[in-house]
Amino acid sequence: MHIILVGPQGSGKGTQAELLVTKHRIPHVATGDILRAAIKDETALGRQAKVYMDRGELVPDEVVIGIVRERVALPDCRKGFVFDGFPRTIPQAEAFGQVLGQLGIHLDAVVLLEVPRATLLERMAGRRVCRNCGATYHVSLNPPRQDGVCDLCGGELYQRADDNPEAIRNRLEAYDRATRPLIDYYRQRGLLVEVDGIGALEEVADRMERAVQARERKTS
Numbered sequence: 001m002h003i004i005l006v007g008p009q010g011s012g013k014g015t016q017a018e019l020l021v022t023k024h025r026i027p028h029v030a031t032g033d034i035l036r037a038a039i040k041d042e043t044a045l046g047r048q049a050k051v052y053m054d055r056g057e058l059v060p061d062e063v064v065i066g067i068v069r070e071r072v073a074l075p076d077c078r079k080g081f082v083f084d085g086f087p088r089t090i091p092q093a094e095a096f097g098q099v100l101g102q103l104g105i106h107l108d109a110v111v112l113l114e115v116p117r118a119t120l121l122e123r124m125a126g127r128r129v130c131r132n133c134g135a136t137y138h139v140s141l142n143p144p145r146q147d148g149v150c151d152l153c154g155g156e157l158y159q160r161a162d163d164n165p166e167a168i169r170n171r172l173e174a175y176d177r178a179t180r181p182l183i184d185y186y187r188q189r190g191l192l193v194e195v196d197g198i199g200a201l202e203e204v205a206d207r208m209e210r211a212v213q214a215r216e217r218k219t220s
């Protein structure tokens, strides 16, 4: 199963991606996580990306495309993947299409998670992320069993540098301007599956799974 998740910040892409990859045993590729890891490791890439990320702006296409080109060529992506946070511009989508073509990988679906803006803001403001494994929680909507500690690995939970009001505004603005056009791009290619992102985690996960299967039945 090769799937891309699109949707605004706070729509639950990361959380849903985790549920999918656990169930299907396929890799979760999140460019945001890769970039945050590079910042933590203080690599050249991390230093380059940090300025953009802290402001809530997009990292330049060629940087992100380079990362993805390497990642998707690793053997674990052959049997499936869930991409989350990439592509998020038309040039990224076009480059990704070429790379996948070279690798002989066909996308099964591009899932759009739809959530009203007020909910996005609430979700982002209360979001906490595991410093160690990247799992995400919410202080009231999806709290960890123990305050400040990751259920999965025991790592420390923190609030992302870009989950502040100004960066959140910039990120949503970048979504509207650069990423929203992908919806039509993938709809025209018959790949788009629209899913209501409101509800319990498992409920949304079921909805996603059913929608992807329905698309496969329709096209096969």
Ligand code: ADP
Pocket (backbone or CB within 6 Å): 008, 009, 010, 031, 032, 033, 035, 052, 053, 054, 056, 057, 058, 059, 060, 061, 064, 084, 085, 086, 087, 088, 089, 092, 162, 171
């Ligand atoms: P969110 O989507 O909630 O902002 P992410 O972890 O997906 O969180 O991304 C965090 C930041 O990383 C983005 O604001 C952007 O600066 C950078 N980034 C991640 N993926 C991309 C991408 N595909 N293209 C450009 N920048 C990206």
Ligand code: ZN
Pocket (backbone or CB within 6 Å): 130, 131, 132, 133, 134, 135, 150, 151, 152, 153, 154, 155
């Ligand atoms: Zn963790």
